[in-house]
Amino acid sequence: MFKQSGYVILLALAAFSCKTSRLASTVDNTPAPVAKDTVVVSAPAPVYVTSKGDTLEKIGEEIALEVFEVVPDTLTVIGVGDIMLGTAYPSEEYLPPANGSMLLSDVADILKNADITFGNYEGVLIDEEGTPKECNNPKLCYLFKTPEHYAVHLKEAGFDVMSLANNHAGDFGPEGRKSSIEVLTKLGIAVAGTQSTPYTIFEAKKTKIGFAAFAPNTGTISIHDYARARKIIQHLDSTCQIVIVSFHAGGEGPEFQHVTRKRESFVGEDRGNVYEFARLVIDAGADIVFGHGPHVTRAIDLYEGKFIAYSMGNFCTYRRFNLKGPNGIAPIVKLWVNGEGDFLQGQIFSTHQLGSGGPLVDENQKVLRKIKELTLQDFPDTALEILDDGLITFKINN
Template sequence: GITLPRSSASIATVTEKISLKDVKKGDLMFFKGRNIQSTRVGHVSIVTSVQGDTIEMMHSCRRGIIIEKYQTNKHYTSRFLFAGKLPQVYPKDSLLVDYVLIAEAVEIADTLEGGDTMKTIYRQEQLVSMKPIADRDTTHSHPQIVKIIGVGDIMLGTNYPNSSYLPPNDGKDILLPVKEIISKGDVSFGNLEGVLLTGEGERKKCSNPAICYAFKMPDHYIDYLVDAGFNLLSIANNHIRDFGRTGTANTIRILENSPINFAGLEECPYTTFEKDGVRYGFAAFAPNTGTVKINDYANAKAIISHLDSVSNIVIVSFHGGAEGSTMRHITRKREMFLGENRGNPYEFARMAIDAGADIVLGHGPHVTRAIDIYKDRFIAYSLGNFATYGRFNLSGPNGIAPIVELNLSKTGEFISGKIYSTKQIGEGGPILDEQNRALKEIQQLTRKDIPECTLKIEADGSIKHSNASEGDTP
């Protein structure tokens, strides 16, 4: 395998430029992105064959991962910048080569069924290997069980309006009480409720300051998330634009330079990554400005279906449903909050699974909601306030939240799980709750709101299929 930077522009910096007439199978072709007047690299393809003057290339775009003739596509011939070869690659024409493309900053506007038009999608896919198949080590098989850890909202403290809203010891200890659980996951997920920004940004303007909060965590707080074991975050929520373009761009920059995968904005609607031989796809949705819209089902289906075609396990996150302690129940209807359509979580989760999702993890209401299973795929409708320091209402149901531990097959089917109950006291920060209130809340809400749910939630927090025997649970 070959380790490469994750963006097409960065890959271009490690290639040796060559003339287009000299390209061979395995070489790369670089193109402009959205702005045709720009000279910046925004897209990359890989050459799959050269027959005379005809170049065939493979790349990922809105239409999927496709192979096409370069000369017949005006979109790309008008945006071509240069070709390049990777010094590490020595292709042999007699061997097949297995490619997984990077394609970032793709701008194809395709028409979907019903006449809807897909906006520009910026991919974050990683080149996994350019090693000839004959040279591949195929002795390493996928693990039989994959462990996913999921939590809800994360806001580790804000330096706005001042540093008094940051936790003691500069936040170093805030996640330590739950680190042992979080770090068990092959994938450990949470919703980053705010931006990472030590400096200043363009604070959002609010028509009603009484219901308006802006959150920005210092840049180095990313280290606390990494140390706790998180490697997947949603940034699709109502706080990712709290400090304008500056805050959003800085958050993306910091996450790109960390081991944490992320998605949820128009700039980065989804991502794929690999861990221990399993390929994961992730997409996140919300109703808010600049996010991938939860109510645009045609767009959501297209994204999820694509991820399903290139991944072993697809994880979908959504920030949806009305907020507050009185909004703990699944209504199976559209939910409104402060005049905003926050989607229908029940309907959205089933749509996502029908499109190819294997897990659906919800957040946004700031309270714990029911869990569910559909087509052997797990759903959590809201994972509540997990680690929200300083500026959140943590009274009553707002102050308890689950950590869900899920054991899945390598193709995404739910096998078993466990609920760990946490609570936040004082200004906040998660600790284990000996009263197991989040567990009891999930048991009660699932019985009431999803009475047909076939999951069995035990008093010790274990989750299993209702027809599973003791020997079936890993």
């Protein structure tokens, strides 16, 4: 049995969860209880099950499972990293063809196949001029201004919640922040991470979800203010069944792929201690922590039974982003959690961006191999095991 949940559970990755239940949905796609018995199941893809001795065992397409109890309130959550669908600033030449309608088409079926899908919008959704920010170093100054109607592509691809806690959410001043919030909210996409919207509460699969986002940048909810972060998460934990936290922090680029467990600095800015912060919010009541900001992928870990992804890289960033090497690969991380937010199982889908950008399924699974490598290096004692097909599960007890 899973030590984390006290249940033995069958998770069929290809079909167990489908996005038939969206925000505020009243549709319940929970599987029916299974009698206590041994059953044989045929599946279209490999299935992982628990076996005796508190271990996990891959049996293959034909599986036999002694069912003790099926978790009735399993929730599926997908998280991805940075998204920027093109910018009209400083020139409309940085906008994609067909108004970006094809940018997410290769991965939309994956993104839709969860109860909740999360991303970080790295820029501003605004049609008006706004107030472009001034930069101390013009060579490092990139401003991202996406036309408002592009946001419909996020909705159509399955996104339910978006972080606006990052260093580009304020590229066009308070007008830009206000516009981004209004545009996404009108589409039914929950947002958080700004001073005016520090957190949000929404519903998925008859479950109340709390979401908060943090960053080290002006206008966001500060990742450095531990007291405020703790207070926000404790409030959400007292109100909601599941609490999801995202942070945009850490240094940027290939030299920042490792979780150092120390404060990180980049271009003179304190980018926070992501290891310490992730544990602080979990101690305060968070159930899932999604990190982004370094523009590269980092390790994953489990703390107190709760899942942490330290950085999910550049997911969909059209033009104006460096997509070379590790900057051009990113995961789609799908999680199965129980009603208490405890991790049950996960799956990594590998994507990469070629040319000007836009995620494509990567059959070579470069990011999967990178996450395995980094996790072994940075968290050798983690309770998680990442298998070659992308399944994230508990390590087998020998």
